[in-house]
Amino acid sequence: MFKELSILAVVVAFSLLTYWLVEPFAHSQMHAHIETKHFKYTDLPAITKTGNAVAGKELVMGAGACTGCHSIETAGMPAMMPAVDAAASYGVNPPDLSTAGALYDANFLVAMIKNPAHATNLDHKYPADGSKMHPMVAFYGAGGDMDQEVADMVAYLQSIAPKAEEVTPKVAFENACGRCHSMRYKNWTPIGEKGKFKYKKDELRFDASVLDYQDYVVKYMGKLPPDLSMYYRSRGEHFLETFIEDPQSHLKGTAMPRVGVTAESAEKVVEYLRDAADPKHAEREETGKNVMIYMIFFVLFAFLWKKEIWKKLH
Amino acid sequence: MEKTSRRGFMGKAFGAVAAVGGVASLVAMKQTWDPLPSVKAAGFTEVDLSTVEANCLVVEKWRGKPIFILKKTAEMVAKQDEAQTARDVIVDGTHYMIAIGLCTHLGCIPAYADKKEIFQCACHGGEFDSSGLDIKAPPPSPLVIPPFNVKGQTVMLGEEGPEYKKMKEAGILA
Amino acid sequence: MAHFTKATSVKDWLNQRLAIEKVEKVMASEYWIPKNINFLWAMGMVLAITFGLLLVSGIFLLMYYQPNVETAFDSVNYTIMQEVGYGWLWRHVHAVAASVVFLIIYIHMLTGIYYGSYKKGREMIWISGMLLFVAFSAEAFSGYMLPWGQMSYWAGMVITNLFSAGSLELNGVVEWIRGDYVPGQAFLTRFFMLHVLLVPLAILALIGVHFAALRIPHVNNQDGEDIDFDVEAKKYLAGDTKGSKVIRFANDFMSKDMFVVSIFLVFFFYLVFWNYGFAMDPVNFDPADGLKTPAHIYPEWYFLWSYEILRPFSKDVGLIAFAFAQVIFVLLPFLDRSPNVKTANKRGLFGIWFWLLVIDMIVLTAMGKLPPQGIYSTIGFVAAIGFIGLWVILPFITAIEKKV
Numbered sequence: 001m002f003k004e005l006s007i008l009a010v011v012v013a014f015s016l017l018t019y020w021l022v023e024p025f026a027h028s029q030m031h032a033h034i035e036t037k038h039f040k041y042t043d044l045p046a047i048t049k050t051g052n053a054v055a056g057k058e059l060v061m062g063a064g065a066c067t068g069c070h071s072i073e074t075a076g077m078p079a080m081m082p083a084v085d086a087a088a089s090y091g092v093n094p095p096d097l098s099t100a101g102a103l104y105d106a107n108f109l110v111a112m113i114k115n116p117a118h119a120t121n122l123d124h125k126y127p128a129d130g131s132k133m134h135p136m137v138a139f140y141g142a143g144g145d146m147d148q149e150v151a152d153m154v155a156y157l158q159s160i161a162p163k164a165e166e167v168t169p170k171v172a173f174e175n176a177c178g179r180c181h182s183m184r185y186k187n188w189t190p191i192g193e194k195g196k197f198k199y200k201k202d203e204l205r206f207d208a209s210v211l212d213y214q215d216y217v218v219k220y221m222g223k224l225p226p227d228l229s230m231y232y233r234s235r236g237e238h239f240l241e242t243f244i245e246d247p248q249s250h251l252k253g254t255a256m257p258r259v260g261v262t263a264e265s266a267e268k269v270v271e272y273l274r275d276a277a278d279p280k281h282a283e284r285e286e287t288g289k290n291v292m293i294y295m296i297f298f299v300l301f302a303f304l305w306k307k308e309i310w311k312k313l314h
Numbered sequence: 315m316e317k318t319s320r321r322g323f324m325g326k327a328f329g330a331v332a333a334v335g336g337v338a339s340l341v342a343m344k345q346t347w348d349p350l351p352s353v354k355a356a357g358f359t360e361v362d363l364s365t366v367e368a369n370c371l372v373v374e375k376w377r378g379k380p381i382f383i384l385k386k387t388a389e390m391v392a393k394q395d396e397a398q399t400a401r402d403v404i405v406d407g408t409h410y411m412i413a414i415g416l417c418t419h420l421g422c423i424p425a426y427a428d429k430k431e432i433f434q435c436a437c438h439g440g441e442f443d444s445s446g447l448d449i450k451a452p453p454p455s456p457l458v459i460p461p462f463n464v465k466g467q468t469v470m471l472g473e474e475g476p477e478y479k480k481m482k483e484a485g486i487l488a
Numbered sequence: 489m490a491h492f493t494k495a496t497s498v499k500d501w502l503n504q505r506l507a508i509e510k511v512e513k514v515m516a517s518e519y520w521i522p523k524n525i526n527f528l529w530a531m532g533m534v535l536a537i538t539f540g541l542l543l544v545s546g547i548f549l550l551m552y553y554q555p556n557v558e559t560a561f562d563s564v565n566y567t568i569m570q571e572v573g574y575g576w577l578w579r580h581v582h583a584v585a586a587s588v589v590f591l592i593i594y595i596h597m598l599t600g601i602y603y604g605s606y607k608k609g610r611e612m613i614w615i616s617g618m619l620l621f622v623a624f625s626a627e628a629f630s631g632y633m634l635p636w637g638q639m640s641y642w643a644g645m646v647i648t649n650l651f652s653a654g655s656l657e658l659n660g661v662v663e664w665i666r667g668d669y670v671p672g673q674a675f676l677t678r679f680f681m682l683h684v685l686l687v688p689l690a691i692l693a694l695i696g697v698h699f700a701a702l703r704i705p706h707v708n709n710q711d712g713e714d715i716d717f718d719v720e721a722k723k724y725l726a727g728d729t730k731g732s733k734v735i736r737f738a739n740d741f742m743s744k745d746m747f748v749v750s751i752f753l754v755f756f757f758y759l760v761f762w763n764y765g766f767a768m769d770p771v772n773f774d775p776a777d778g779l780k781t782p783a784h785i786y787p788e789w790y791f792l793w794s795y796e797i798l799r800p801f802s803k804d805v806g807l808i809a810f811a812f813a814q815v816i817f818v819l820l821p822f823l824d825r826s827p828n829v830k831t832a833n834k835r836g837l838f839g840i841w842f843w844l845l846v847i848d849m850i851v852l853t854a855m856g857k858l859p860p861q862g863i864y865s866t867i868g869f870v871a872a873i874g875f876i877g878l879w880v881i882l883p884f885i886t887a888i889e890k891k892v
Contacts, residue, residue, distance in 0.1 A: 004526050011528075011595060014846065021854035022789045023766050029858055030784050185566055226774075230565055234773035277773070280569065280576045287577065288761030295754050302743075302750035309743040312729045313523065344664075347678070353668050373779065378670035380779050419803065421649045422642070422781040454655065454803040 034242040034249045039263040044111040044119065049148045051155025059142055059153050066097060066153070069136075074098040075160055083179075083191040084213045090135040091220030093179050093190070093213075101154070101161030103175055108260030109154045113139045114146075120257030121248050135220070164264050169272035172265045176244075177228065180217055180256075182210075185229035185276045190217065221255045232270070232277035240270050358472040363405055371426040373415060376471040380415035380423055381460060382433075382446070383469075390431060390444060398445035400486055401456070403477060405464055412469065413446040413457035433457070459487045516738035520721050522709035523735050529707065530748035531596040537749050538589045538756075539691075545582040546684070548575075553634065555680035557673050560636035561775045580760045580768075586628055587767035588756060590790035593621060601820065602842060604712055604829040609705035611821040616698040618818045623691045625791070630683035632788065636676060637772035642785050644671040644679075654804040670778055712829035784859060792856030793849045797876075799860055800869035809872060816879050823882045826889040834892060837885040841878060848874045 060066045061077075069086075071079040073096055079086070083093040100109065111119035116136040117126035126134045142149055173183070179190055187194045189210045197203035218224050231240065242249055244266050247256040261269065274281070359376040361383060366372050369390065372383040386402070386409040394402075402409040415423050417435040424433035424442060432449065433442040441450035446457035463475030474482075481487055495501035502508050521529075552572050554563040568575035597617070600606055606614035629647065633640045648671070652662045667674025706717055715733050724732035735741055759767070766789065771782050787795050798810040816823075828835055832842040848871050855868035 007526055007528065014850065015591060015595075018789070018850050018853055019766065021850070022792065022857045026854065026857040029864075184562075185570070230773040230775075234770050236770060277565075278569075284576060284580075284761055287574075288757070291757050291761065292754075295750070295757060299747075299750040299754060302747045305739075306743040306747040309739050313735055313740060314730065347664055347667060349663055349667050349669070350674065353672070353674065375779065378668065378672060378778055421645050422785065423779065451802060452799075452806075 031239075032250075036238075036242050036245055039105065039245055039261065039266055041105055041108050041111075041260065044107045046107050047110055047151055047154070049145075049151040051148075051151035051153070051158075053152070053155040053159035055149075056152035056154070056156030056159075059149055060097075060156050062142065065139070065142075069094045071096045072098055072160070082209075084209050084216075087213050087216035087220075092135070092217055094136070095175055095179060097157055099161050099167055099171060099175055101156075101158035102164045102167050103161075103172055103262065103265045104260045105262050106154055106158070108258075109157065110150050112136075112260065113150050113153060119260065121246060122255070122257055124253060125255060164262070167265065167268065169268040169275065172261070172268040173272040176259045176261050176265065176269055180221065180225040182227045183229050183276055184227055186272075190214065223255075225256070228273060228276070230277045232273040234277075237270060237274075240273060241266060244269060358470060361469045361471065362467065363408075363410065363469060364467040366410070369428050369431070371428070374471070376414075376460060379460075381471060382411065382413050382415040382426070382457070384411040384426070384444060386410065386444065394445065397486075398443065398447060400484065401445045401447070401459065401481070403462065403464065403469070405467065405469075411445055412459060412462055414460050415457070417442075417453050418448065418455045418457065419453040456486075516742075517736050518721065519737035520717050520724075520734040521707050521737055521741040522713075522715055523733055524709040524711060524713065525707070526710060527744075527748045528595070528599040529741075530745040531592055531599060533742075533745035534592050534749055534752050535589065535596060536695075537752075538585050538592060539695075541581055541585045541756075542589065543688075545578040545585065548578040549582055550684060555634065555677050557636060557676055557776070560634065560676060564635045565773065577760075580764055583767045584756065584760045584764050586631060587788065587790070588759065589624065590628070590788075592752075593624065594790070597621070597817070598846065601845075602832045603708055603710065604824075604831070604835075605708035606821045607824065607829050608827075610701075610708065612701040613698065613705065614821050615818060616694060616701050620691065620694045620698055621817075622814075623687060623694055627683060627687045627691060628788065628790070630679040630687060633671075633676060633679040634683060635772060636776045638774040638776055638780075638782050639769050639772040639785070641671055641776035641778065642782060643787055644675065646785060647787075648675075650798075650807065650810070654807045671776075708829065710831070712831070714829075786857045789853065789857070792854075793852035793875075796852040796856035796868050797872045799856070800865060800872055809876060812876060812879075823879065824886045825883050826886040828889060828892050830892055835889060838889060841882065841885060844874075845878055848878065 060072075061075075066072075067077050069090065071077050071094075073079075075098070079096070081089075086093040104112075108119055115138050117123055117134040120134075122134065126132050139146075139150065139153075170186075174188065178188055182189045191210055191213050194206060194210075197206065214224055235243070239250070243251075244259065244261060246258050247254050248258070357377045359374055359381070361372075361374050361381075363383070363385070366383060366385045368385045368387045370385070372385075374381040374383060391399070391402075391409045399409070401411065401413075403412050404410075417424050417440050419435070419440050422435050424435040424440070426433055431444045433444075433446070435441070435453070440448065440453035442453070442457055443449050446459070448454070448456050459478070459481060460471055461474045462478050463470045463473035464477055465475075490504075492504055495504065499508070549568060552563060552567050552575065554560055554567075556563075564579065568579055570576075600614060600617070629643070633644050644666075648662055648665050651665055652658045663669055666672070667678060706715070709715065713733075717734060720732050720734040724734055724736075729735075769788070771784075774782075786792065794810060794813045797813045798806045800806070801809055824838075826835065826838065832839040851867065851871040852875060855864050855871060858864040858868075860868065
């Protein structure tokens with residue numbers, strides 16, 4: 001018995017050593033470890049003024065301000081043109097601002113309004129010399145104290161947004177990621193959800209619009225942003241979190257903007273990605289537990305049978 | 315005795331006839347594994363050189379393989395030695411590198427580092443210069459130059475043009 | 489013409505036609521196994537059970553898998569993993585079993601080497617076993633192509649390129665194997681055929697040969713003792729089961745096997761439900777893209793040691809070293825010149841050789857996965873040279889071994 005256990009110890013030790021070398025150790029050598037900064041965006045200046053939502057409304061709705069390009073569905077400002085046309089004009093469909101106040105970090109929104117290229121961490125793509133301009137025009141002020149005005153605008157966006165806990169993972173994903181990325185396991189395309197079609201030609205028309213839209217995005221981004229259906233399993237939770245927080249940290253020079261989501265929204269985005277890639281995780285846990293309980297009996301009875309047979313042999 | 319030897323002979327004869335049939339069927343089996351005519355025929359890609367930017371790698375697809383097209387700047391050409399220039403495709407005085415973008419070691423796609431003006435392979439660390447010559451092992455040979463035919467400002471991949479044939483004779487395709 | 493009488497029972501009826509009692513005796517109750525063995529002798533049964541798990545899970549995967557370059561990825565990752573009832577279970581079982589089966593094969597192989605179970609009439613057991621290893625490798629590789637993810641595609645590209653034989657540049661052979669210039673539809677469908685039909689048939693046949701090869705020389709034991717099976721069997725049948733050096737295959741040996749199997753299954757299901765990442769590489773959850781090489785290309789862990797023997801050398805030398813690594817284990821019974829059938833630890837230099845081999849293969853395995861840079865390249869090179877060196881000196885150190 002002791003001999004068998006010593007042999008087992010040797011076999012297990014060598015197996016575990018091999019496992020440790022090819023899995024945890026090798027992966028730690030292959031991929032840089034990036035620490036999350038908990039979605040604090042400390043490189044951006046913090047809001048200094050207290051915003052006034054009423055004043056902010058004037059500014060947001062004002063001529064030449066946000067609603068010149070963005071829709072705000074909940075405030076009765078529908079999209080002015082189909083997503084494909086918007087992409088033709090701006091490179092990508094500008095986001096609807098109904099939920100922006102809940103999804104995105106306030107300091108990020110302030111920075112975004114003032115200097116979109118800098119807020120999204122794309123200074124390398126849109127250099128300060130102005131040789132290439134970010135499609136979102138920076139807000140140059142309405143004549144008063146600019147910091148106050150921007151704080152007011154953010155206050156207005158927060159006032160019309162649903163409470164953070166009311167934002168669903170689906171909405172978080174669609175607004176923050178889904179205008180560039182598709183997610184076919186959720187029927188999501190960058191121009192919206194692909195529904196059911198009665199006629200084949202209607203479906204083909206829809207597909208053609210998606211392709212048109214993607215052509216514009218390719219022009220804007222340099223390459224087609226990947227479908228994210230399986231990203232939860234191909235990248236893992238930690239990678240996704242840190243990548244969403246700052247794409248540059250993993251992929252220096254990437255054209256993907258930092259989207260500025262709050263920690264809570266990022267969690268929802270990741271939850272949605274998990275739901276697309278691994279919806280059976282709960283069933284797997286449950287089945288696993290039951291199988292293990294069964295295995296206790298299996299081992300026990302196997303042991304008792306062996307004992308009975310070997311009584312006459314020893 | 316006579317009977318057994320006879321049976322032995324006929325047995326061997328039958329074996330030989332069966333073997334001929336077996337070998338003949340191998341011909342059919344071998345051909346079934348061959349690439350299909352449609353796969354072989356789908357092999358001509360036209361590339362427009364007039365829109366290519368200097369020192370900015372363009373990747374085209376030809377027979378499922380990536381084709382690297384690199385327009386060289388005047389400085390790059392000035393630095394080159396003879397062996398490098400011999401591999402250039404010259405159209406209206408402008409030098410281009412045209413090569414199959416698969417590392418000659420085990421077929422990965424090297425990435426172009428435009429600052430260093432070299433290709434680096436992520437798989438096993440091989441490197442090629444801007445003419446596709448191998449400058450760091452393990453790749454044993456330069457990037458392969460695909461059959462091409464220059465027609466004005468366009469290049470037809472898959473056709474053997476005069477420039478390609480000249481390179482072939484000089485033995486510098488790979 | 490055989491003589492048939494009116495059957496007295498169903499068993500008798502079957503006995504007259506199939507001789508089931510005799511078969512049962514030959515295959516189980518009077519198939520004698522030495523008593524002096526440990527749990528490592530149960531690895532054969534563990535392998536048989538794992539093969540069974542692969543077969544059953546494979547059958548269910550086959551019901552929804554689509555061998556088409558457009559739909560293969562989604563048929564696995566969406567249809568099977570998300571829609572089919574318990575489809576995810578079959579896939580996890582299949583993937584984990586395919587990986588774990590190699591762990592058990594390596595333990596089984598090293599057990600054979602350690603106890604000298606390839607000598608004195610047991611050569612065919614070893615050779616058929618190594619052929620099974622080759623067949624399982626082909627099965628694993630062809631199966632790895634089927635989800636058509638990034639690792640499938642690029643592993644397929646790299647491995648089929650090996651058939652160009654280095655400087656011989658046999659590109660025609662590579663294209664012939666693929667049925668295309670690059671891995672494509674023809675490639676996927678033919679590897680699907682190999683995976684679900686041709687290679688499994690070969691495996692089943694080889695398992696038959698492997699079992700048959702055990703009958704005449706019998707199973708080895710912990711001390712390499714030359715047991716007279718006829719005498720010991722008589723002792724057992726006469727009632728001296730405690731004194732006899734042999735036991736019945738069933739149920740004596742079987743009951744111990746099944747206990748070991750039960751422990752193995754606990755470990756196996758733990759991996760299936762909670763720790764499957766090592767067998768289902770994350771990179772393969774990205775769909776195949778012929779224009780984008782993954783940052784790191786590495787085979788599954790069980791191929792890493794031979795991959796690392798290929799890697800540190802120049803192209804042609806690397807291929808020769810790789811080919812050497814593939815065939816050298818088969819020749820073990822002939823390279824070991826010593827007549828001793830004993831545990832490695834009692835065989836002097838051979839004992840040192842054995843543990844060096846184990847450590848060298850683990851080092852190769854680790855370096856095969858790590859990026860080939862700096863110190864890892866150097867260690868990999870040394871380990872690859874070490875592997876070849878170990879096999880070159882084997883005939884010499886075993887020739888001077890004293891008889892024990």
